[in-house]
Amino acid sequence: MDLQFEDPLSDYKRNATPREAGFDITGLVVRLGLAKSRKQASYILLAAAVLALILAFVFWPRSSQDIELPPVSSNLAPSGNPGRF
Numbered sequence: 300m301d302l303q304f305e306d307p308l309s310d311y312k313r314n315a316t317p318r319e320a321g322f323d324i325t326g327l328v329v330r331l332g333l334a335k336s337r338k339q340a341s342y343i344l345l346a347a348a349v350l351a352l353i354l355a356f357v358f359w360p361r362s363s364q365d366i367e368l369p370p371v372s373s374n375l376a377p378s379g380n381p382g383r384f
Contacts, residue, residue, distance in 0.1 A: 328340035 324344065325334075325337045325340040328334050328343060329337060334340035334343050
């Protein structure tokens with residue numbers, strides 16, 4: 300006895316295109332002419348992500364001592380009697 304069940308989503312899975320699944324950024328890279336295939340486009344996007352991380356670490360301030368704050372002007376500070384001018 301051989302039972303076979305039909306999956307109601309099998310036709311959808313078989314006929315689904317990347318556009319139906321969401322935004323296709325590798326397809327966009329290929330259409331722009333930056334890559335010849337989707338595999339090459341994925342490598343380009345991976346390299347761009349790594350480059351962005353490296354640049355973020357290079358330009359991120361290392362500590363608060365590296366940032367110079369302007370000196371506080373003495374005429375902005377309140378006098379000894381804060382109620383009088």
